[in-house]
Amino acid sequence: MASRTRARRAAAALGCTGLLCAVLGAVMLVMVPSIMKQQVLKNVRIDPSSMSYNMWKEIPVPFYLSVYFFNVLNPDEILQGEKPQVQERGPYVYRYQFQPDKSRGLESDYIVIPNILVMSAAMMMEDRPLSLKLMMTLAFTTLGERAFMNRTVGEIMWGYDDPLMDLINTYLPNLFPFKGKFGLFAELNNSDSGLFTVFTGVKDFSRIHLVDKWNGLSKVDFWHSDQCNMINGTSGQMWAPFMTPESSLEFYSPDACRSMKLIYKESGEFEGIPTYRFVAPDTLFANGSVYPPNEGFCPCRESGILNVSTCRFSAPLFLSHPHFYNADPVLVEAVLGLQPNQEEHSLFLDIHPVTGIPMNCSVKLQLSLYMKAISGIGQTGKITPVVMPLLWFGESGEMEGSTLRSFYNQLVLMPTVLHxxxxxxxxxxxILLLVPIVLQIRSQEKCYLFWSTSKKGSKDKEAVQAYSETLMTSAPKGAVLHEARL
Incomplete structure (x- = not known):
């Protein structure tokens, strides 16, 4: 009897525990997604109390700038009208300063590239009177300027003294946005990519991380349509959370002087963290005839290159993917030594879709110079019109170290465990609720069997007793007793 009582108590305890677990599980099933969403919303806002605030204030991803130069192998032949031949040199890697252990070469390496100042000035004089062109030819000769120059990597990157630069700054002081030395990355060395004013998401979450102004401007005036001049998307650090494959990444790029939009390609994983990979669409640098919305970025040349002369002191400079990847094949065929391929020359961003924070990214762009012979300017010789690649650079980085571990634990591991x-x-x-039910059913079956067996036994006893009584009673006269045998 005591054992039955203990069994009933154990069954009741299991039932209560099961009910508690089931209720807790059901409550979590309803509440956890909402709680997690609220936590994400709270932690991705630009607010001192949020987890992403320090990530926004100081990007934890170590970004490296890798620069590849196109060393010109036949400058004299180009001046005679032959096809240019180039050799890729690099990478020369920087992170605030030169990283020799990650580079293939030194800053003291010499590179032969077109003289951007000379060729740009010559192009600006194309429609001017012949007398002015002859005066420019004389000035170039006096200053020792030529169509190609042989400079070190450090000089090309961060600046070199040039008498032509001094002359221009003297007579045309507002032509260039920088003074003193001329270098392709001189502005990057002395400043940043500009001042971004962005929405924090504290008051209006629908606009989180979106750019309000860049350098005080709500739109730029480099291009020829309102759509192209718009500053859309974010500053390129973070995006809105809860992305889907239908989402896109839009950001303003000071390097390209325009907003750029990347599209979803595939889902993946980075160090155990689920990601969405976004890449450049085929239409990113397409010209207006191929993709009409890009007409505002013209005047255009072949499709696949962006004319940035309007935001680069009127120099005939073009942006594209490295090696003219995804551009008109005519551009590749015009220069020997180019080998475009998707793996090395396409750009991508891997984003954690729940938070909109980048895990791994590689943005690659090429800078090219349009060159041709200008009648009246002897330094340009007989150069066949060509879009000449100067260099390409990649800004890459991936989350690592303690930041990666903290991100994984708080935003991947914990939600997975709760899920x-x-x-x-x-x-x-x-299961625990089923245990007492099963025990109760089995208990009832045992009771029924016991009761049935007891009933059947009593009837047998009555039958035996009745038969015995008949045997003990004498048979009536004349009765025949029969014996049955098997």
Whole structure:
């Protein structure tokens, strides 16, 4: 009897525990997604109390600038009208300063590239009177300027003294946005990519991380349509959370002087963290005839290159993917030594879709110079019109170290544990609830069997007793007793 009481108490305890687990699991099933969403919303805002605030204030991803130069192998032949031949040199890697251990070469390496100042000035004089062109030819000769120059990597990157630069700054002081030395990355060395004013998401979450102004401007005036001049998207550090494959990444790029939009390609994983990969669409640098919305970025040349002369002191400079990847094949065929391929020359960003924070990225752009012979300017010789690649650079970085571990634990591991915990509790609760029910059913079956067996036994006893009584009673006269045998 005591054992039955203990069994009933154990069954009741299991039932209560199961009910508690089932209720807790059901509550978590309903509440956890909402709680997690609220936590994400709270932590991606630009607010001192949020987890992403320090990530926004100081990007934890170590970004490296890798620069590849196109060393010109036949400058004299180009002046005679022959096809240019180039050899890629690099990478020369920087992170605030030169990183020799990650580079293939030194800053003291000499590179032969077109003289950007000379060729740009010559192009600006194309439609001017012949007398002015002859005066420019004389000035170039006096200053020792030629169509190609042989400079070190450090000089090309961060600046070199040039008498032509001094002359221009003297007579045309507002032509260039910089003074003193001329270098392709001189502005990057002395400043940043500009001042971005962005929405924090504290008051209006629908606009989180979107750019309000860049350098005080709500739109730029480099291009020929309102759509192209718009500053859309973010500053390129973070995006809105809860992305789907239908989402796109839009950001303003000071390097390209325009907003750029990347599209979803595929889902993946980075160090155990789920990601969405976004890439450049085929239309990113397409010309207006191929993609009409880009007409505002013209005057255009072949499709696949962006004319940035309007935001680069009127120099005939073009942006594209490295090696003219995804551009008109005519551009590749015009220069020997180019080998475009998707793996090395396409750009991508891997984003954690739940938070909109980049995990791994590689943005690659090429800078090219349009060159041709200008009648009246002897330094340009007989150069066949060509879009000449100067260099390409990649800005790459990936989350690592303690930042990566903290991100994984708080935004991947914990939500995963809670996700599975709710189903485990629900299943465990159902199982524990079934145990007392099964025990009760089995207990009833045993009672029924016992009762049935007891009833059947009493009837047998009555039958035996009745038969015995008949045997003990004498048979009536004349009765025949029969014996049956098997």
């Amino acid at each position: 599975y915990a709710q189903y485990v509790l629900l299943a465990l609760g159902c």
